[in-house]
Amino acid sequence: MHLFYxxxxxxxxxxxxxxxxxxxxxxxxxRLKIGDxxxxxxxxxxxxxxxxxxxxxxxxxxRVTDTKTTPPRSFSVRICVAPTKNLDRIEWFVEKAVEVGxxxxxxxxxxxxxxxxxxxxxxxxxxxxxxxxSLQSYLPRLDEAxxxxxxxxxxxxxxRFIAHLPGVDSPNDASPVNLARAATAMGRYVVLIxxxxxxxxxxIQLAVAAGFQMVTLGANRLxxxxxxxxACQFLNFLNV
Amino acid sequence: MHLFYxxxxxxxxxxxxxxxxxxxxxxxxxRLKIGDxxxxxxxxxxxxxxxxxxxxxxxxxxRVTDTKTTPPRSFSVRICVAPTKNLDRIEWFVEKAVEVGxxxxxxxxxxxxxxxxxxxxxxxxxxxxxxxxSLQSYLPRLDEAxxxxxxxxxxxxxxRFIAHLPGVDSPNDASPVNLARAATAMGRYVVLIxxxxxxxxxxIQLAVAAGFQMVTLGANRLxxxxxxxxACQFLNFLNV
Numbered sequence: 001m002h003l004f005y006x007x008x009x010x011x012x013x014x015x016x017x018x019x020x021x022x023x024x025x026x027x028x029x030x031r032l033k034i035g036d037x038x039x040x041x042x043x044x045x046x047x048x049x050x051x052x053x054x055x056x057x058x059x060x061x062x063r064v065t066d067t068k069t070t071p072p073r074s075f076s077v078r079i080c081v082a083p084t085k086n087l088d089r090i091e092w093f094v095e096k097a098v099e100v101g102x103x104x105x106x107x108x109x110x111x112x113x114x115x116x117x118x119x120x121x122x123x124x125x126x127x128x129x130x131x132x133x134s135l136q137s138y139l140p141r142l143d144e145a146x147x148x149x150x151x152x153x154x155x156x157x158x159x160r161f162i163a164h165l166p167g168v169d170s171p172n173d174a175s176p177v178n179l180a181r182a183a184t185a186m187g188r189y190v191v192l193i194x195x196x197x198x199x200x201x202x203x204i205q206l207a208v209a210a211g212f213q214m215v216t217l218g219a220n221r222l223x224x225x226x227x228x229x230x231a232c233q234f235l236n237f238l239n240v
Numbered sequence: 241m242h243l244f245y246x247x248x249x250x251x252x253x254x255x256x257x258x259x260x261x262x263x264x265x266x267x268x269x270x271r272l273k274i275g276d277x278x279x280x281x282x283x284x285x286x287x288x289x290x291x292x293x294x295x296x297x298x299x300x301x302x303r304v305t306d307t308k309t310t311p312p313r314s315f316s317v318r319i320c321v322a323p324t325k326n327l328d329r330i331e332w333f334v335e336k337a338v339e340v341g342x343x344x345x346x347x348x349x350x351x352x353x354x355x356x357x358x359x360x361x362x363x364x365x366x367x368x369x370x371x372x373x374s375l376q377s378y379l380p381r382l383d384e385a386x387x388x389x390x391x392x393x394x395x396x397x398x399x400r401f402i403a404h405l406p407g408v409d410s411p412n413d414a415s416p417v418n419l420a421r422a423a424t425a426m427g428r429y430v431v432l433i434x435x436x437x438x439x440x441x442x443x444i445q446l447a448v449a450a451g452f453q454m455v456t457l458g459a460n461r462l463x464x465x466x467x468x469x470x471a472c473q474f475l476n477f478l479n480v
Contacts, residue, residue: 092332099466101458134460180480218341218476220374226339233473236458240420 001049002030003039003132005139009048012064016040016050023060026052038062043131043139045070070137075239076188078104080151081228082195083115093225094123097232098130098140106154107145112197118145148203152210157190159183160212163227165198176214179234186239191215191231196224241289242270243279243372245379249288252304256280256290263300266292278302283371283379285310310377315479316428318344320391321468322435323358333465334363337472338370338380346394347385352437358385388443392450397430399423400452403467405438416454419474426479431455431471436464 004026010016018026018040026032034055040048040062047068054061079102084090094105105127107118120142131139143154161183164176176182183189192199192207199207208214217230244266250256258266258280266272274295280288280302287308294301319342324330334345345367347358360382371379383394401423404416416422423429432439432447439447448454457470 096466096469099460099462100470101460134462136460178480180477218480220339220341220376222339222374226336229336229469230340230473233470234477237420237474237477240418240458 001037001039002026002032003041003135005043005128005132006040007043007139009040009042009046009064015053015061015063018060018062020058024057026060027055027057032060037065040064041131041137041139043128043137045072045137047137068137072138073101073103073239075186075235076103076157077101077232077235078106078157078188078190079193079228079232080106080108080155080190081193082110082113082224083107083118083145084224085114085196087115089223089225090118091123091126093228094126094142095130096229098127098136099134100229100233101136101236102140102232103138104141104143106143106151108148108151109145110148110195110197110203111200113195114197115195120144148199149206151192152206155190155210157188159187159189160207160210161189161215161231162192162199162204162207162212163194163217163231164204164214165194165221176216179215179217179231180238182213182215183235183238189235191228191235193224193228193231241277241279242266242272243281243375245283245368245372246280247283247379249280249282249286249304255293255301255303258300258302260298264297266300267295267297272300277305280304281371281377281379283368283377285312285377287377308377312378313341313343313479315426315475316343316397317341317472317475318346318397318428318430319433319468319472320346320348320395320430321433322350322353322464323347323355323385324464325354325436327355329463329465330358331363331366333468334366334382335370336469338367338376339374340469340473341376341476342380342472343378344381344383346383346391348388348391349385350388350435350437350443351440353435354437355435360384388439389446391432392446395430395450397428399427399429400447400450401429401455401471402432402439402444402447402452403434403457403471404444404454405434405461416456419455419457419471420478422453422455423475423478429475431468431475433464433468433471
């Protein structure tokens with residue numbers, strides 16, 4: 001059955017509508033008709049079974065026939081990452097992180113960031129596609145990029161980590177442990193991943209002062225987007 | 241210091257040469273000169289410090305001054321994956337798997353594979369780039385694509401797993417456990433990842449008969465390349 005996304009879905013007493021893109025896809029591309037069954041996730045944990053009640057190409061109407069609600073995961077993963085110079089790499093990270101499972105992705109501009117602009121619109125579409133692709137009913141939250149100091153203020157997770165490039169020495173460097181050993185199961189996690197130029201000394205001090213523990217992701221030097229996905233995968237694995 | 245790859249490196253008594261691409265890069269692009277220091281990995285665990293002894297743009301000569309040998313990992317990860325329709329996705333998998341750490345990547349054409357041709361040349365360049373990027377001194381082995389039955393004959397790893405799409409039922413499906421629970425540390429692992437159309441029933445029976453255990457990689461339906469990288473990450477994590 002075809003899966004669509006609509007954050008606002010009415011109960012079975014009333015009808016709802018697919019957005020314009022999904023409506024066109026449903027009616028023009030898939031040639032769906034009145035009475036055809038579709039699945040609609042609202043991104044908040046609800047997967048609705050529905051039937052098309054009006055096959056308009058710009059405003060496809062449907063009525064919910066059944067709803068399956070999935071509870072949220074028993075842990076939460078938030079990755080805060082500096083956008084890469086090459087946008088493809090950050091788009092790739094969003095696609096993959098959503099597929100494997102993540103609750104929240106926050107972006108920040110670090111002192112060593114080369115990229116200073118990030119539009120969320122395309123990334124949000126990638127996130128929706130990834131959620132549908134992997135048959136999930138929760139849409140991860142994406143946050144607009146802010147400065148590093150602004151980002152730190154938004155952190156309310158208990159388990160806080162800042163990924164440290166292997167081989168990079170700094171006054172704060174007390175040979176960090178691997179994230180796999182530092183994190184404990186069933187937690188609310190946040191991991192900071194720096195830009196290509198890594199974090200500045202000032203940013204590391206700011207994070208440590210805010211209760212972030214420095215961790216490594218292994219011996220290999222990972223690209224920004226690889227490090228971000230690896231942190232996400234490690235935390236998912238920890239909670240299998 | 242600039243890192244190059246040359247599988248054949250002579251001892252300090254003699255001289256060695258960079259290949260044509262690396263020579264051009266070293267002399268034309270980086271403008272390196274006689275006496276300049278470079279690092280050369282042989283992909284077999286040796287990282288050589290060397291000095292350029294002849295700055296020829298097609299055949300850059302160098303002499304090793306010091307060699308640092310890294311022991312292999314205490315475990316080994318081999319992922320066998322069916323090439324995706326879209327080559328970008330399998331190229332992406334090779335780049336990321338090499339970055340995070342893998343010993344061997346084997347390709348196979350399954351009964352449900354749409355792609356029937358795979359050239360290794362470009363993938364091997366991506367692997368070399370990934371090894372250099374992540375500062376490793378071992379180059380993972382890439383195997384030419386073969387049929388599924390041929391592939392099974394090449395397996396000599398003890399811990400054998402075949403990834404199963406969640407929600408896909410089959411006579412063999414005894415609700416597989418997660419790879420994270422099925423694998424044990426310090427092993428030699430091989431994981432089979434199917435094509436977009438998944439494995440055929442016949443292929444699953446063949447694998448099970450060859451001692452492969454069916455496993456899942458979590459509740460989400462993952463794309464082929466995402467599943468392949470996730471299996472690799474889980475096994476790396478298990479051995480942190």
